[in-house]
Amino acid sequence: MATACISARSISKTYQTREGLPVNALVDVSIDIGEAEVLAILGASGCGKSTLLRIMAGLDLGFSGDMIVKGGAVKGPGLDRGFVFQDHRLVPWMTVGENVGLGLHRMEKAQRADAIEKKLELVGLTRFRDAYPAQLSGGMAQRVAIARALAHGPDVLLLDEPFGALDALTRVTMQAEVLRIQQQEKLSCVLVTHDIEEAIYLADRILVLSSSPGTVKAVIDVDMPKPRHRASVEFTELREHIYTTHFGTH
Numbered sequence: 001m002a003t004a005c006i007s008a009r010s011i012s013k014t015y016q017t018r019e020g021l022p023v024n025a026l027v028d029v030s031i032d033i034g035e036a037e038v039l040a041i042l043g044a045s046g047c048g049k050s051t052l053l054r055i056m057a058g059l060d061l062g063f064s065g066d067m068i069v070k071g072g073a074v075k076g077p078g079l080d081r082g083f084v085f086q087d088h089r090l091v092p093w094m095t096v097g098e099n100v101g102l103g104l105h106r107m108e109k110a111q112r113a114d115a116i117e118k119k120l121e122l123v124g125l126t127r128f129r130d131a132y133p134a135q136l137s138g139g140m141a142q143r144v145a146i147a148r149a150l151a152h153g154p155d156v157l158l159l160d161e162p163f164g165a166l167d168a169l170t171r172v173t174m175q176a177e178v179l180r181i182q183q184q185e186k187l188s189c190v191l192v193t194h195d196i197e198e199a200i201y202l203a204d205r206i207l208v209l210s211s212s213p214g215t216v217k218a219v220i221d222v223d224m225p226k227p228r229h230r231a232s233v234e235f236t237e238l239r240e241h242i243y244t245t246h247f248g249t250h
C-alpha cells in the first residue's frame with residue numbers, strides 16, 4: 001500500500017449512558033488508509049462504524065489512541081476531509097449552488113462561483129444550480145451533498161451510509177457515481193455501510209467490525225479490477241464468504 005493518508009492507531013472510545021454507565025463503542029481499532037484508497041467499514045448496527053468515522057473526521061475528540069491524518073494528529077474537522085451523512089442535510093431555503101458553496105464564504109465571489117460550478121459539473125448537476133432541495137430526488141440531493149463535501153477540494157472523503165435512504169436502483173447508480181468521482185479526483189475514501197455488496201463494489205479493502213464492543217474482526221482485500229460486476233463469479237463468491245464467515249447467514 002502507498003503511504004498512509006489516515007492512520008488509526010489503537011483507537012478506543014467509551015460513551016457514557018444517561019445513567020453514567022460506560023458503553024465501549026470501540027476497543028483498540030487500528031487501520032491505515034492509503035492515498036486514493038477506498039476503505040469500506042462494514043458491520044452490524046451499533047458496532048461503532050459511525051463513531052470511528054466521526055473520530056477520523058475530527059467531530060469527536062473524546063477517544064484514546066492516535067488518529068493521524070496526513071502525518072498530523074486530528075485536532076478537529078479540517079478542509080482536508082469532506083463528510084457525507086446518510087441524510088443529505090441540505091439547507092432547504094438555499095439553492096443547490098448556495099448549498100454547495102456553504103463552506104466557501106472566505107473565498108472571493110468569482111473564485112467561489114467557479115468552485116461551485118466545477119463541483120456541480122463533477123456530480124452532473126450543473127443545470128440544477130438554481131433549484132431548491134425540495135425540487136430534487138433523493139439521489140440528486142445526495143449528489144449535492146457530495147459536491148458540498150468536495151467544495152474545498154479535500155483529499156479525503158468520509159461517507160456515513162450515504163445511500164442508506166435511497167431505493168435499491170438509485171443506490172446502484174450512486175455507487176457507480178462515487179466510483180467515478182473517487183477515481184477522477186484520486187480521493188481517499190472511507191465508506192461506512194451495512195451493505196456487503198456496496199462494500200465489495202467500491203472498496204479496495206473492507207474493515208469488518210465486530211459488535212459490542214467494536215473491534216477489528218477482519219480486514220479483507222478486494223482484489224478485483226474496477227468497475228466490478230455484481231454477477232461475476234469472484235464477486236458472488238466473496239459476498240458469500242463475507243456473509244457466512246462474518247454474519248453467519250446466507
Ligand SMILES: Nc1ncnc2c1ncn2[C@@H]1O[C@H](COP(=O)(O)OP(=O)(O)OP(=O)(O)O)[C@@H](O)[C@H]1O
Nearest residue numbers: 015016017023025044045046047048049050051052
Ligand atoms: N452519544 C452517545 N451516547 C451513548 N452511547 C452512544 C452514543 N453514540 C453512540 N453510542 C453507542 O455506541 C455504539 C456505537 O454506535 P455507532 O453509532 O458508532 O454505531 P454504528 O455502527 O454506526 O450503528 P448504525 O449502523 O446503526 O449506524 C452503540 O452501542 C451506540 O449505542
Ligand SMILES: [Mg+2]
Nearest residue numbers: 049050051160
Ligand atoms: Mg452509524
